[in-house]
Amino acid sequence: MSETMQPRVAVIIPARNEAGNIAPVVAEIEAALTPNGPFEIIYINDGSTDTTAQQVRGLMQTRPWLRLIEHAQSCGQSAAVRTGVRAARAPVIITIDGDGQNDPSFMPSFLRALEGAGSRCGLVQGQRVGRKDTAFKRFQSRVANKVRNFVLQDGTRDTGCGFKCFPRDVYLALPYFDALHRFMPALVRREGYELAYVDVIDRPRHSGVSNYGFFDRLWVGIVDLMGVNWLIRRRKRVPVAQEVSSS
Secondary structure, three states, X not given: OOOOOOOOEEEEEEEOOOHHHXXXXXXXXXXXXXXXXXXXXXXXXEOOOOOHHHHHHHHHOOOOOEEEEEEOOOOOHHHHHHHHHHHOOOOEEEEOOOOOOEOHHHHHHHHHHHHHHOOOEEEEEEEEEOOOOOHHHHHHHHHHHHHHHHXXXXXXXXXXXXXXXXXXXXXXXXXXXXXXXXXXXXXXHHOOXXXXXXXXXXXXXXXXXXXXXXXXXXXXXHHHHHHHHHHHHOOOOOOOOOOOOOO
């Protein structure tokens, strides 16, 4: 892709200590999106202490569509996604996790789903099938998703899936807070948009270990859930307004 071409889609990848996953993930995205027109990949190095940044910089030498933005310290996944979306040049965003568990070959399906759903679609949410996590982590996710869906009624079975596709301007209109990425379906519905879904095959990590735990975010997740529920309940009806001409 020429550096002067406007990208159609930006792939945002938060990464913390994912050095071993950079090259294979970039290669898979390149294979998936090259037939679909201009694109860009933006890695957000979220305070890594390994060679994540060096791996991205090395690939940037031969890939003008690959970009790197660095956080001086780890700020979390939602902050990394926001940094990437704000820096994106493309009108459509795809987010994936940096560990290789999200298969980039599904990206064209997300783009088709967003285009096919029309202008009222604010989010295409990935939903994992055949998860490769531990039994405890799968149990944790099932419980969290059931509680969240009961409280928020967002109609989504797997908001924890990092594979998402959405218009950039829709995301930037959402209220920002830490952990926003886990509540996007409910907040997109809050803004009056519809959702679409794509089932994706979950894969094992290419390398490394998970940066996320259970007990370190349990209580924060409960507080976030209550906060999002408050936001939805406080949402006022958006008036339909039309300017009247003098003629």
